[in-house]
Structures are given as C-alpha cells and as structure tokens.
Amino acid sequence: MTEVPDTGLQSTIKPGRVGRATETCWEFHMANASSIYRKALEGHQAPKKVLVKIDRVTKKFDETTAVDDVSLEIHQGEIFALLGGSGSGKSTLLRMLAGFERPTEGRILLDGVDITDMPPYERPINMMFQSYALFPHMTVAQNIAFGLKQDRLPAAEIDARVQEMLRLVHMTQYAKRKPHQLSGGQRQRVALARSLAKRPKLLLLDEPMGALDKKLRSQMQLELVEIIERVGVTCVMVTHDQEEAMTMAERIAIMHLGWIAQIGSPVDIYEAPVSRMVCEFIGNVNAFDGTVVEDLEGHAIIHSPDLAQKIYVGHGVSTSVQDKSITYAIRPEKLLVSTVKPENRYNWSAGKVHDIAYLGGHSVFYVELPGGKIVQSFMANAERRGARPTWDDQVYVWWEDDSGVVLRA
Template sequence: MPHADVFEPWKDPKAEPLIRFRNVTKRFGDFTAIDDLTIDIYEREFFALLGPSGCGKTTIMRMLAGFETPTEGVIELGGRDIANVPPNLRPVNMMFQSYALFPHLSVYDNIAFGLKRSDMPKSEIAGRVEEMLRLTRLEKFAKRKPHMISGGQRQRVALARSLAKAPKLLLLDEPLGALDKKLREETQFELMDIQETTGTTFVIVTHDQEEAMTVASRVAVMDHGKIKQVDTPANIYEAPNSVYVADFIGDVNLIRGTAENLGGGSYRIDVGEDSRAIDVSECDAEIATGTPVTFAIRPEKILVTKEPPEDRANALEGTIIDIGYLGNLSTYHVELPGGQMVKAAMTNSSRISRRAFTWEDKVWLSFRASAGVVLTE
C-alpha cells in the first residue's frame, strides 16, 4: 500500500508561507511581550503556540486577528502586509475559549449569524449552514438552543460558526479549556479531522503540552516573548534544543556533567565522583571536551532491574525512594550515590502482578547510548 504524502511544507524551499512574521516586536509601555519574532506558518498547517502564561502566545494571536498592532516589524498574510487591515476585513476568524454563542438563537441560527451579515447571497446561506452542521456532526441539534446541548457540542457550534465564512486562517484561543479531560481528548481528534477536511490553516494557543503534541503539525515553544524551538511534536520531544524545552515538554531527567568528546558523535559525560560516567552516541552537536553540559533522558527510556544488564551502554546503581502507580505504568524515583534523583517509567504489562520492586530496594537503571540528548543551553 503506498504511503500518503508527508505534509512538511516548511522543508520545501519553494513553498510560500501563508503567514510571515518578520522581526516583530510588541511592547506595552516598558514591557516587551514579543521580542524580535521571525517565523513562517504554512497553508493547511495546524500550528500550536505553546508556553506558560505570560509568554506572549496570546499577543501573537491578537496581532494576527488585528486586535493589536506590532510596535516594530511586519506581519504578512498571503503575501500582504496586514498592519493597516482592520479585523473585519481580514480573512481570519477567531474562536474563543468561552465560545460566545448567542443563548437566544438556535444552533442553526448561531452558525448562520455571520453569514447573514456578510456579502454571501441569501440563497447560498442555508446550504452553507447545512454543510457546517454535517462537518461538525450537529444536524440533529440544529433547532436546539445552546443551553440544551453539551459542552462538547457547544464547542463544535462555535467551530462551525468560525468556519462558515471559509476563512484562510482560524485562530483558536485555548478552545478546549472548558471541557473535561476525556471530552477534551476526544475533541482534539475531531478538531484534527475537521482541519484536514476543510484545509483551513489553524493556529492554536495552549498551555497544555499534551494538546499541542496531539493536534499540531508543528509546535512553537515560547518563553518570555521569544520562540525557543519550532519543530514537529516528535522532534520537540525527542530532540529538544535546550534545557528549557526539554523540561517544559513532558517528564525528563536532567543530569548535569562535563563532556568528553570521543569523536564521531560520541561523548562521555562525567557526572561526578560518586556516579559512573554516561556514554552517549548519535549526538549531532559538536561539543568541546571540558564543556559543561546537561544530559536529558525521558523516564520511559530507562530500564529498572535488580541486576546490571549486560546489553546496555549505561548502568547506574541507586535506591528506590518513591513509587507512583499510574495504571498503565509505574514511575520509580531512584536516588544515585551522589544524591541525583532519576525518574524511570515502566509499563504495567500484566493485569495483576506482584511488584518487582519496592521502597528502599537497590536497583540498576540502564539505558542505551542513543537514548538521551546532550544539551549545552
């Protein structure tokens, strides 16, 4: 069976971005919300702006929507500088966390509201509303008022209304924040399906790492008005470019030490007199011997055993201090001789089994030389 074409326009030098930020800075008085931002977002992307509160992600979205203007720099949409284009004349729509539905209007009329005030011929409005109802699977609820449907259904009404005018760009500001965890997870996949069906470019603002990793084609991790890394979710997780990104995305162990360059992308990390050195292979960065570094390794890459395994490059002895049972996996907090705490995660593959390890057990933590990354920032 042939593979589907991989969607990676950012790797194509001939691809023209839909959105271009060029050296954009936004200040509010003495406070710099966005600091010299340059980034491209492509047509049909599902692009996530991810970061803690106050990092600037909502300011980026508000500038795209036309609610804020850059202090410096240029924002282009479809090759056009949009600095002087008012919000109502931009081919952009925004969906807010509150959904902002009209409580006195039916689902049908909520979706039709913007179309009736647009230049769309009246004869085409009903067909477009029906199309949006089918897209969001709301046909059975067309006559109901917002208070008569669930939170997830209200979210879909807001999405249908936002897409009804076929914007080039849809901005989603924490769109799933009001939903409970299980419904939020289900809705993430619905969002992805709708985005793929319509071909609309989505830009989502979220502080939920799992959400960004699930829905996005690329993720921009932000901190204090700057983008720290832009890449696919897999690369952000497996190959972070800094300690900040590694620490912000998921669980990670950060072990500080000094690098010894062995050549060919291999390094030995000296982590102190009380612990064995860590061997690392397949490292893309060129790091000089003697450089202080941080070795980052995810908990699920680490194996916990009673005896040191023979088939792994690295084995560190320690003592189990804490155990967390999470259903699908168990996490072990293991203290190394030098005091460094390392977290390992192992799948609970058997339905019922006696725990192999308990508190205060002496165990070995082992991992392959290619399991982690060496970071200098």
C-alpha cells in the same frame, strides 16, 4: 509508506504526531471509517506554500516586551501550535494575527498581502475563543448564520452554508437548540462551525480545549483535527497544554518570554530539544549536569557528580576548550530499572526505589541515586517478565548509548 494494519483504508495518522496521540488517532479513525484520508506521511509530501509570514514582529506594552523579534512561516493547510506558559507571548502573537493588537515593529503577511495595519473585520481570518462566545438567545443555526448575515450574503446562500456546517460538525439534529441546551463538546462544535462558515483563509484557536474536562478534551482534540483537515483550512492554535499541542499540531513553536525557543514537529521537539528549557517544558525528563571529559568524532564521555559511572554518548558533542559543561537529558521511558547489575562500563547507576506511582497503563518508578538525586522511570504494566522491584528495593538504572540528548543551554 509506514506499515499499518490491513484494514482496507489508507493510514490516517497525521505526520509528526507521536506516542499516545498517534495510537489514539489511529484507533479513533479506524472506528470512524467515514473519516477522510489524511495527507501522506512525512517525507512523502510535496513542499507546501507559505500562507502566513511573521517577519521580525515585536509587541511592547509600555516598557514590557510581550513579543520579541519573532519570525516564522506557517504553511497552507497546516495546523500550527503556539505553545508556552503564562506570559510567554503566545496569546499576544495570536491577537496580532487576528488584528486585535498592532505590532510595535515588524510585518505580518497573509497569502502575500501585508495585513499588519488591516482592521480585523477586513482580514479573511476567523477566531474561535476559549469561551466559545455563542449568543445565548440564538439557536445553533442562528449562531452559525450570524457572521454570514453581517456580510449581507443572499438568504439562500446563508441557509446552504449553515446546513453545510451543521453536517460538517454533526449537529444537524440540534439546529434549533440554544447553547444552554448543549453539552460542552457540542458548544465547541457550534463555535467551530460558526468560525468556518465564512470560509476564512486562516482559522485561529485560542485555548480550544480549555473549557472541557480531561476525558472530553482527549476526544474533542481528534474530532477537531478531523473537521479542520476535512475543510482544508490553515489553523494556528494557542495552548499551554503540551499534550494538546503534541496531539493536534503538525508543527509547534515553543514560546518563552516573548521569543521562540524552538520550532519543529512534535517528534523533533520531544526527541531533539535544543535547550534544557524546551526539554523540561515538554514532558518529563531526567537531567544530569556534567562535564565532557572526552570528546571525539565518534563518541563523547561525560562525568556527572550525580552518577557513579560515566555517561557514554555515541557521537561527539563539539564542546569548546573553555566550556565543557553540559546537561545530559534522558526521558523516563528510556531510563530502565533492573534488579541485576549491568555489565557495561558506562550509562548506569545503583539506586533505591523511593516511590512507585501506578497510572494504569504504566507505573512511574522514582529511584533515589547514591547522591540523593531522584530520577523517574516509566515501566509498562503489561510487562510481566520476572519480579518487579518494589519500595526500598536496591536497583540499577541504565540506558542505551543513544537514549539521551546532550544540551548546551
């Protein structure tokens, strides 16, 4: 198990989440000791059952292909994110899961049952919309009870489920209020409670944080994850917000122009992107176009016109004889800035501080290289060792052999 502070509680860090999200998640749950214990860390989990299978699904609107031959599997109890920009096909795929759109080709299976042609009201699936879609004339309790009444459940069971949901989302004291009397975060909790009241096999979230301001969004991301995991429902969420997907999801599918560019944990996608598109879509990155000049099993050497020194990579890159062109990508937090010239033969360049952005916990240094290219470096403001460079200072940027990733596309 990964070591965590000795608090008397098991780690509540969800596997796959990294960086600020992981640290915030730990602090949030340590401040809320009543939180349930989360699943074991990655590598200590039993294989999960496949609940949702999307098999070669295509959706066309006239001559436009919105979703192009997509296949993926979603595990039971998983929070899975469809992440992409506008027009990527993520919302269309979510609507096909809900039954609001029918695939042009392919099949969708839920728990082994083909639901491709099943109408929405027959699917054991509920969806929480970005706008929440609460009935303004109904109280919180009445909104939660609405779907249960539509299913003609006994009154006693409806009341029991409503009370259960109110407790789950910490809204018992607001049961008689109407939506206009609630904050944005409270309305979101009510919408979630209504979606969970029918005990669906699959919960769909359409831009769940889109209606909230940034500060409330950060708080509600973790609260929403806690509630979903407490219930144990499988969840598919759609978002264009990279930080939201990295914080909430166990696995992410990056969608682009209707197809899936990469599926993986937040760590996989951030640290090992399969293409330049994925690399640039998730977080900030410094990308250097270059040519492989030496490629052996144990290392490779790359020449980039943006850098005076060559790039050394501690592994081979398997380029073909015909095509030696690559992109070398390195994240700003791994690009280091120093006023002292490195002694290494590779992996550094001279430069000049072009600009500095102070962001509280860290500063972003924009360094102009001799050829005019500007790169970014993140420097923690807690670090006070030695004099920090300032505007127009002559500096050196450098990085470790294993800090970057070589991309072919």
